[in-house]
Amino acid sequence: MILTDDEKRMADGERGQAVRLAMEILTEIGSNYGAERLIEIKSVHSAAIYPQLEVSPEILEMFVEKGGHFVVPTTLNPSHAPLNFDKWKEFPEPEDFRSRGHRMVNAMEKLGVIPTYSCTPYFQGNLPRIGQHISWVESSAISFANSVIGARTNRTTMGVELAAAVTGRTPEFGLHLDENRSGNVLVKIEFEPKTLKDFHTIGYIIGKYFGDKVPVIEGLPKGTTANQLKCLGAAAASRGVVALYHAVGITPEAQTKEQAFKGKRPQEEIKIDERAMKKTEEEISTYKGGDIDAVLVGCPHPLIEEVKELAALLKDRAVKDSVKFCLFISNDILKRARQMGFIDPIEKAGVDIFEGDCAIWCPLTYWGWKNVATNSAKYANILPSDPTYVDVLYADTNQCVELGTS
Numbered sequence: 023m024i025l026t027d028d029e030k031r032m033a034d035g036e037r038g039q040a041v042r043l044a045m046e047i048l049t050e051i052g053s054n055y056g057a058e059r060l061i062e063i064k065s066v067h068s069a070a071i072y073p074q075l076e077v078s079p080e081i082l083e084m085f086v087e088k089g090g091h092f093v094v095p096t097t098l099n100p101s102h103a104p105l106n107f108d109k110w111k112e113f114p115e116p117e118d119f120r121s122r123g124h125r126m127v128n129a130m131e132k133l134g135v136i137p138t139y140s141c142t143p144y145f146q147g148n149l150p151r152i153g154q155h156i157s158w159v160e161s162s163a164i165s166f167a168n169s170v171i172g173a174r175t176n177r178t179t180m181g182v183e184l185a186a187a188v189t190g191r192t193p194e195f196g197l198h199l200d201e202n203r204s205g206n207v208l209v210k211i212e213f214e215p216k217t218l219k220d221f222h223t224i225g226y227i228i229g230k231y232f233g234d235k236v237p238v239i240e241g242l243p244k245g246t247t248a249n250q251l252k253c254l255g256a257a258a259a260s261r262g263v264v265a266l267y268h269a270v271g272i273t274p275e276a277q278t279k280e281q282a283f284k285g286k287r288p289q290e291e292i293k294i295d296e297r298a299m300k301k302t303e304e305e306i307s308t309y310k311g312g313d314i315d316a317v318l319v320g321c322p323h324p325l326i327e328e329v330k331e332l333a334a335l336l337k338d339r340a341v342k343d344s345v346k347f348c349l350f351i352s353n354d355i356l357k358r359a360r361q362m363g364f365i366d367p368i369e370k371a372g373v374d375i376f377e378g379d380c381a382i383w384c385p386l387t388y389w390g391w392k393n394v395a396t397n398s399a400k401y402a403n404i405l406p407s408d409p410t411y412v413d414v415l416y417a418d419t420n421q422c423v424e425l426g427t428s
């Protein structure tokens with residue numbers, strides 16, 4: 023790789039050992055992926071915060087000990103560790119889970135992270151512009167940044183974003199380059215999606231058929247909202263590894279179908295109609311019967327409008343004694359929703375609020391749960407496997423409320 027004079031000095035350790043190590047990581051990755059140079063980035067979104075995963079507290083603490091400091095705005099994904107101290111009596115933790123989580127949070131704060139604890143950093147102040155390079159982790163956020171905003175990031179590997187954050191650089195390959203951003207498969211929507219669940223399910227179908235492709239979606243309503251695209255992208259990125267999609271007439275690099283494909287012909291095409299939707303909704307559920315232990319909503323982290331809808335549905339209802347009803351939400355939206363009076367009916371109904379948290383990193387089987395219901399296709403796709411292993415009933419928010427309350 024060709025480095026600038028400044029980058030050569032960084033690689034030689036002139037800006038400290040953390041930067042030297044980070045440059046070693048970035049140039050190694052860049053060489054492996056055929057990058058010719060490093061490029062400057064505007065922000066990082068990190069997920070190096072899960073006590074269960076390969077990015078251990080030791081790695082974060084090593085960056086601190088070597089004098090590391092984030093040089094670009096760096097936000098943080100949800101974590102089970104930091105914000106739910108008051109819940110640990112009711113929701114106990116496996117041995118060392120909490121202490122490892124605390125160490126990771128402490129190290130991240132020393133490195134200068136912005137403690138957003140949310141998978142929707144673009145709604146929490148980390149908002150790049152079209153064409154800007156970033157280095158983000160978290161599949162749903164990456165999808166949103168590339169597709170809805172038009173910023174440029176690869177699916178950065180967890181841990182590598184730390185190297186990007188302390189140098190302000192990333193190797194130039196993949197979705198940072200124009201030639202890899204054109205659509206290569208076509209998705210025709212042949213019904214009118216109305217509910218948020220419809221967008222989750224469309225995303226799931228796209229992820230299932232077009233794993234790592236760049237789908238161009240034709241037929242979404244002109245008035246499709248950012249929140250609907252957030253749900254579509256999260257499901258596509260989770261069921262497949264879709265990091266970029268284009269929606270014709272809606273997303274910034276697809277004002278027309280021709281622009282989205284950049285003159286190329288689609289390699290494949292699928293049609294999504296009401297029949298495909300119904301079949302997929304049944305397929306997403308792994309639930310085989312028995313009691314529902316918990317209802318999980320808030321994936322991806324909700325906006326005010328979703329909290330408002332939940333509050334209205336829960337008014338004058340109470341969570342069943344046999345069920346835990348959990349809302350996962352960013353601390354920012356929680357604060358605002360509380361100011362607007364939407365949290366009061368939710369808490370009165372007996373819902374447990376997991377602030378800055380995500381069910382994927384909660385020890386669900388340790389809590390004895392076998393069956394959960396959720397309105398999220400991403401949760402439904404992930405929760406039946408490692409590390410949570412629960413069966414999932416995929417339902418819309420209304421049905422989730424019916425299942426979890428009386």
Ligand code: F3S
Pocket residue numbers: 099100141160162256320321322323350379380381382400401
């Ligand atoms: Fe966010 Fe967790 Fe869902 S990180 S997208 S709430 S799986």
